[in-house]
Amino acid sequence: EVQLLESGGGLVQPGGSLRLSCAASGFIFSTYDMTWVRQAPGKGLEWVSSISGSAGSTNYADSVKGRFTMSRDNSKNTLYLQMNSLRAEDAALYYCAKLDGSALAWGQGTLVTVSS
Amino acid sequence: QSVLAQPPSVSGAPGQRVTISCAGSSSNIGTGYDVHWYQQLPRTAPKLLIYANTIRPSGVPDRFSGSKSGTSASLAITGLQAEDEADYYCQSYDGSLSVVFGGGTKLTVL
Numbered sequence A: 001e002v003q004l005l006e007s008g009g010g011l012v013q014p015g016g017s018l019r020l021s022c023a024a025s026g027f028i029f030s031t032y033d034m035t036w037v038r039q040a041p042g043k044g045l046e047w048v049s050s051i052s053g054s055a056g057s058t059n060y061a062d063s064v065k066g067r068f069t070m071s072r073d074n075s076k077n078t079l080y081l082q083m084n085s086l087r088a089e090d091a092a093l094y095y096c097a098k099l100d101g102s103a104l105a106w107g108q109g110t111l112v113t114v115s116s
Numbered sequence B: 001q002s003v004l005a006q007p008p009s010v011s012g013a014p015g016q017r018v019t020i021s022c023a024g025s026s027s028n029i030g031t032g033y034d035v036h037w038y039q040q041l042p043r044t045a046p047k048l049l050i051y052a053n054t055i056r057p058s059g060v061p062d063r064f065s066g067s068k069s070g071t072s073a074s075l076a077i078t079g080l081q082a083e084d085e086a087d088y089y090c091q092s093y094d095g096s097l098s099v100v101f102g103g104g105t106k107l108t109v110l
Helices: none
Strands: A003-007 A010-012 A018-025 A034-039 A045-051 A058-060 A068-073 A078-083 A092-098 A110-114 B009-012 B018-023 B036-040 B047-050 B064-069 B072-077 B086-093 B099-101 B105-109
Touching: A003 A092, A018 A034, A018 A092, A018 A110, A034 A078, A034 B099, A045 A068, A045 A078, A045 B099, A058 A068, B009 B018, B018 B086, B018 B105, B047 B064, B072 B086
Parallel strands: A010 A110, B009 B105
Antiparallel strands: A003 A018, A018 A078, A034 A045, A034 A092, A045 A058, A068 A078, A092 A110, B018 B072, B036 B047, B036 B086, B064 B072, B086 B099, B086 B105
16 A cells, blocks of 8 residues: 655744655655645645656746755655745645556645744 | 636535536647546545546545546536535646646535
8 A cells, every 4th residue: 555654844934944754655666756746725736846756857836946856765765845945825735645657645744834 | 827727616416416627738638648536625635536537446436437538527426425525626747747736626515
């Protein structure tokens, strides 16, 4: 069974940084693209970034490009999202998701609050 | 503004059939990328309802079905039940490593 467990969320001041992690299990992690999706309170799902299985390629939404960096450690089956220069509009529940292949899966999310 | 267009809300009485549309373009659904559908109950993570346009994961009732044609897709729910009241999202791709979502549709069971 595919399992994804996010961590690292919390309260951060505007302009601050935070690193999210996602521990994956139940599948051959290195062979699948992975994705971060966020959901602001009362809003819809928003794609944030995706990374290839080999970590050779990444792609970002325009809203986070230049501020967020997605990476992965295939030896640890772990996904990361380094978030810098955080803004109030980045406050959301961040989900790690496997949207590649047939066994699609989402984690339970980790909450990021941006406030002074 | 979401890349995929969904109606903000739909409603139906118990036992009725409702459909939720998901309109894309030639750069995403029309290219042949799969469409997936999710159900999200309040304060929970999205739950996969339909993947690869028409396939129901194990455990999803056959009251839920998906279809795709051209640049659009649809989710149909038959025999509407009170527990179906939730937000529904469609998701596809807009190129390599590019994921797109619909804005979500709130289903109200009257």
